[in-house]
Amino acid sequence: MAKKFVADFVVVDNKPLNATNFLIKARSNSVLPTILPGQFVNVEINDAKEIFLRRPFSVFEVDYNQNTISMIVKILGRGSKKLTEIEAGCNISLVYPLGKSFTYPAATDKVLLIGGGSGVAPMLFLAKESGLDKTQVDILLGARTKEDHIDVESYSKYANLHYATEDGSLGEKGFVTQHSVFVNDLNKYDKIYACGPDGMMRAIAKVAKAADVFCEVSLENLMACGFGVCLCCIEPTNKGNLCVCTDGPVFNINELKW
Amino acid sequence: MAKKFVADFVVVDNKPLNATNFLIKARSNSVLPTILPGQFVNVEINDAKEIFLRRPFSVFEVDYNQNTISMIVKILGRGSKKLTEIEAGCNISLVYPLGKSFTYPAATDKVLLIGGGSGVAPMLFLAKESGLDKTQVDILLGARTKEDHIDVESYSKYANLHYATEDGSLGEKGFVTQHSVFVNDLNKYDKIYACGPDGMMRAIAKVAKAADVFCEVSLENLMACGFGVCLCCIEPTNKGNLCVCTDGPVFNINELKW
């Protein structure tokens, strides 16, 4: 298996992206290994009473020159809350790189990336790294309202951006699975990639399966270790119970028992 | 029994007094009750993993105008270390006021106050509050070296200051019990008050008992609750096992089974 690391990083930036999402960038002292879209890090939450385990977050950006890893952290509970309060200059311990990446698209593929909530992180990472032309890549982002969306305009150079909001305050009204790029054009894509809440993943998988389109989703099962030893994060698949942390978090929907 | 409180204070100052001792001043939102020398507060250590209980610290100063309580915190283990890292502006939860104070001296008394390490705190408090003239009050402070002493020059208006260091780098060389004011002049004092490490207290008590001088010592037994319900902090006395947190921390040496 691939070499993995535990190391203290120094937080170089922690900025709010909106009311509940923060961009945290941390620098390592040592040279970073290759980290691919879909992979994640397991983060120790400092000084937090009654938080025992690490918390997993997808990698959002890697800068091999600066030796930094960035992630987008959404406040969900106590651990993520505490993490978003970390200040630049503080140490933060990461276990990395964890999990398997998305299957890279072929050079001629047309792809649809769908992100929900903080699930945008690996989607943007993939858009940037895919090596495809902007014309080949659509990104569909879903959130409850305009305010819940993260500003990703800078990614318009890598992809065509589409938005769905439940209240219609940005882009089309409704869930991502109701959005026109998803409803009308599904078969024009060679590959669909998605990351977001469980419900969204299942909804996407259902339609993609029916349409028989290649589709990979990233799962967020509860984890204790993050590197394949505890067997807590399992997902039932055609090959039995697989570990989301090592066999995933990215799965082809055809493997899943959904 | 007297009314006691649990409340969040705001740290208004935290400054190092030397390498291991810090002065922490915290302000309450509500009017402070009367707090006397020898009484203590029980402090919640914020955001510290694996620190479960509060930590007791003697009150060093009370400012009823500013609504502040100050304490001198010496770094001993994890809790005190963490506490000395608190920043001004942070909240800190105190249970207060706890324990009984020293017996105030009579107006004509000549008194000797002996402080070891962070035990200086209640001694300086008492010197200031005793209402006695400077000529009536001697303070003897003991520490390992000059560097371990806290600067208390401002108290020279309340008392005559004497120092003992183990290496002789400040004042007389040796333990407080070897210092001339203690060795030669014990019987000129009407009352002796002491606060410091257990060994020092026992040594002082032994001599004071032999010399039959009134002597009160403040004990630092391990505490769980600090307000008399757990019975963990007990000290054997003539009246049976008494709670250091409610029956003390100040005891007349004649009560103790030393």
Place this chain on the structure above:
Amino acid sequence: MVDLKVKVHNLEFKNPITLASGTCGFAREMADFFDPAIVGGFFLKGSTLKNRDGNEYPRMAETPSGMLNAVGLQNKGIDYFIENIYPEIKDYDTQLIINVNGSTVEDYIALTEKVNELDKIRGIELNISCPNVKEGGMAFGVSCPGAEMVTREVRKVYDKTLIVKLSPNVTDISEIARAVEGQGADAVSLVNTFLGMAIDAETRKPKLSTITGGLSGPAIKPIALRMVWQVANAVKIPVVGMGGIMNAADAIEFMLAGASVVQIGTAVFKDPTLPVQIINELEDYMLRHKVQSVNDLIGELQI
């Protein structure tokens, strides 16, 4: 408004939030912090027939999310309680339950008979689970015959509410619960502390004078909750639950698992006003979840 009232046998509690024995003194100490009438009740510090000095210092050690104690039932004996403490607390408008301890069955009986005379003490908590005494205590609570014997004999001399406090240091706590139920216990309370130990690696000595002591606090909560759930499913009498409760959510979890009343123990060392806060938060929870009566929470775990 929501209805917080709950009954354990004949005992009416104005709300299910009470204070555990040995961590709330004789209630008066808590009165320094809040009006005792606010809480459901107090399980008073363990009493014995005669004065007990308890164990030697040191008696406590902090542990991860918990603490060990080795107090050993220090108290001045029941007569001192009756003469000096009872008069001071008897008019508190809340339930006062006395925690009764003996080295022998005769002790338990003699103690109970004295307590029986106290009008304002409408129930006893029979402690057969103290891990910090050499004789009696936990020895009775870890076997069915022992637990049965003490319960049976005390039951003979006591008509008010008899709550038997169980030890978690057993293979099958439901078995013990059923055993005391069979002998007429009106309720069971659980858990007492877990037998634990702490060592100072630097001095290579035990941290407690008694080497082992009783573990309490949030560390034990998952085990205590499991035991409350098992016992509630095993007996018909009400269950009083405790073990590491630190907030309203914890208290609610114990009720969902089957506890009619909960006790707040070690948590008050961190914050003596916590019981009051928990009552308020419980009300908030019930309003938010549209639960009319606390009785609609008891045992309502969705499985």
Place this chain on the structure above:
Amino acid sequence: MVDLKVKVHNLEFKNPITLASGTCGFAREMADFFDPAIVGGFFLKGSTLKNRDGNEYPRMAETPSGMLNAVGLQNKGIDYFIENIYPEIKDYDTQLIINVNGSTVEDYIALTEKVNELDKIRGIELNISCPNVKEGGMAFGVSCPGAEMVTREVRKVYDKTLIVKLSPNVTDISEIARAVEGQGADAVSLVNTFLGMAIDAETRKPKLSTITGGLSGPAIKPIALRMVWQVANAVKIPVVGMGGIMNAADAIEFMLAGASVVQIGTAVFKDPTLPVQIINELEDYMLRHKVQSVNDLIGELQI
């Protein structure tokens, strides 16, 4: 230099720091983080005769200073291990001990017989204490007759080092330890997880698919340490200690209490390189305290 070598029956450990079963996979997963030859040994993930899917998701819940798991011995069965995993790990220069689990005594025997053929597995850890399986598991480990029977039958077919892993969910763990010693166990290891439970107050549902699960981590350390101390005083065979060890001081405390070797379990979830750090810190401690050999720490609690 200090001498870290220690023996458990015939098994030589280069140092007393090993990894616990179920928390270090099949050792290869740890090899992603450090050279397996550094640590004393690996107690491999629990194996069964046939493939087991384990329990349903969710299988874990965080608790104060600990966690609950309900994995339920998911593994591909011993044949898969022998064919696919053993060849990959057999040349690690460290002790590899296999953790053996059955629903029936026959399972245990069949499994042991297969393991017996594996040259580089010089010992088995007989798990009679898994709280997360419906049949077998803990059922054998919580009574003397059950523990005795499995030990006796396995002993008949196994000549290498037989370590029996005990359940802490019992009234008297020394009794069980003595029972398995009497049936020829070469060592005992303890503790397995405590049966616990977690509830989500908001959804009013259990947090684990199995309702109850096994509690591990620092929360249980005081109880585990007490049990190791009791067992070490009750038996003559060596004791392998574990339960919440997070640092060298914890490891040393277990050795002082009587453990010859310790296992690091849940702690590796927080930091997979921790076992290596602990070995270094143990050396520092021994130098600082002028302890020549780890054997001079074992059972050396000063009382």
